[in-house]
Amino acid sequence: MRILLLNPPIYDFTCYDYWLKPLGLLYIASFLKKNKIEFEFFDFMDRNSPFLEKKHKNRFFSTGKFRKEKAEKNEILEWFKRPYFRYGLSKKSFYDFISKKNFDYVFITSMMTYWYEGIEEVVKTIREVNRSTKIILGGVYAKLLPEHAKTLDVDFVFTNDVDKIYDFLINNTSIDVKKSYSMYDLIPAYDFYKKLDSAAILTQLGCPYRCKYCAVSILNDKFSTLPFENVLEQLDLLAKMEINDVTFYDDSLLFRKEKHFLPLFKKIVDKRYTFRFNFSNGLHVRYIDDSVIDIFKRLNIGMISLSVESISSRLLEETGNKNTLQETKKAIDLLLKNGFDGRNIFCYILLGLPYEDKEDVMKTMEFLRKKRVRIVLNEFSPVPKTVYFQKYKDIIKDPLFTNKTLFTSLYRYSQNQIQEIKNVVKLFNRETNEYYENG
Numbered sequence: 001m002r003i004l005l006l007n008p009p010i011y012d013f014t015c016y017d018y019w020l021k022p023l024g025l026l027y028i029a030s031f032l033k034k035n036k037i038e039f040e041f042f043d044f045m046d047r048n049s050p051f052l053e054k055k056h057k058n059r060f061f062s063t064g065k066f067r068k069e070k071a072e073k074n075e076i077l078e079w080f081k082r083p084y085f086r087y088g089l090s091k092k093s094f095y096d097f098i099s100k101k102n103f104d105y106v107f108i109t110s111m112m113t114y115w116y117e118g119i120e121e122v123v124k125t126i127r128e129v130n131r132s133t134k135i136i137l138g139g140v141y142a143k144l145l146p147e148h149a150k151t152l153d154v155d156f157v158f159t160n161d162v163d164k165i166y167d168f169l170i171n172n173t174s175i176d177v178k179k180s181y182s183m184y185d186l187i188p189a190y191d192f193y194k195k196l197d198s199a200a201i202l203t204q205l206g207c208p209y210r211c212k213y214c215a216v217s218i219l220n221d222k223f224s225t226l227p228f229e230n231v232l233e234q235l236d237l238l239a240k241m242e243i244n245d246v247t248f249y250d251d252s253l254l255f256r257k258e259k260h261f262l263p264l265f266k267k268i269v270d271k272r273y274t275f276r277f278n279f280s281n282g283l284h285v286r287y288i289d290d291s292v293i294d295i296f297k298r299l300n301i302g303m304i305s306l307s308v309e310s311i312s313s314r315l316l317e318e319t320g321n322k323n324t325l326q327e328t329k330k331a332i333d334l335l336l337k338n339g340f341d342g343r344n345i346f347c348y349i350l351l352g353l354p355y356e357d358k359e360d361v362m363k364t365m366e367f368l369r370k371k372r373v374r375i376v377l378n379e380f381s382p383v384p385k386t387v388y389f390q391k392y393k394d395i396i397k398d399p400l401f402t403n404k405t406l407f408t409s410l411y412r413y414s415q416n417q418i419q420e421i422k423n424v425v426k427l428f429n430r431e432t433n434e435y436y437e438n439g
Helices: 023-034 091-098 113-129 140-144 146-152 162-172 228-240 261-271 290-297 313-319 325-337 358-371 387-392 404-411 415-437
Strands: 003-007 010-012 040-043 068-070 085-087 105-108 134-137 198-201 245-248 276-283 301-309 345-351 374-379
Touching: 003 023, 010 113, 023 162, 040 091, 091 113, 105 113, 113 134, 113 140, 113 146, 140 146, 198 228, 228 261, 261 290, 290 325, 301 313, 301 325, 325 345, 325 358, 345 358, 358 374, 358 415, 374 404, 374 415, 404 415
Parallel strands: 003 040, 003 105, 105 134, 198 245, 245 276, 276 301, 301 345, 345 374
Antiparallel strands: 010 085, 068 085
């Protein structure tokens, strides 16, 4: 029995490695290992892959550029006048790899719903090499758009959580699994990478909030926390691998912090890990107080991201009342007062929200400019099965239309207007850099 786990390439207008890791696939790898089932692993997005002809140097906190090449746009995207790229290892490297094998099963993971073209590509290559190979597609895209996923010439679309993979394999495949495991029992199998600079981990599953633009609570309908021992075991493995940076994929890391974040991170502090800790999923500003700051000060911190969204009370109320301007101001001021570098405080704001005016965005940017922190513009796009997706479903003719780079141009701002806003962000961030560089 020969099995391959595969993370496909990405087709998009832009893509940068902010600690992008196929975490779900690595949990599947852990499940197979525990069942003593052998498999191979191929990650198109591994920036240290031995299949790369040329490697890009790391930039800040082990982030960096992916290998890329120009790609033809699907005809439905021709109206959008930006170049299109294919990111990841070359097609030839994968063909050379798989043509020497005879895999019985290939597990393919998926992330953004508008990245399905990368899946199409690898499925075609697999079918060309061996038509009888069974292909199992899982991940975010498969779970949010299962009917569309079934059109990609795969044999199975797995739409459940890792906890259900045992039942799925028993009922649908000849893979000899012996025992079921929950995510509480599994450690992402990062040790399959020959070289690793950074890793992403989870300490929780799901999210207690129900923001209208977000699908996290749909992908994981129950909010739960992993046992502390499991999290520490994940970090212990990464410490042995001597990686440089860890980031947390949690969507609500600080929620009920007295029961989770504070006791967990006190244990983490005591372990004295040497890698940098990054918080790349926007932290809820509401929960940042002296107790959280005290933990941050005792860690080797890289970047801290804050989920600001907007300073408009009207927009914040519309999206879910996750925070207020006063809470945002308090959190930023606390971080700056305690010596954290504003260039490493990434404040996520949204562009293109329903009911938003350009003035709302500009006021939020100006507020953050005065605080001397980094502004990160996130372009809104409707995620399938969310409240906002229903609002725009009539104009979304294909999952490619949900691409964050183009969707706002589809219904709200012109491409020139968006570029003007991005230019202002660059200017403000450059001013912040100069402020810190000049003391």
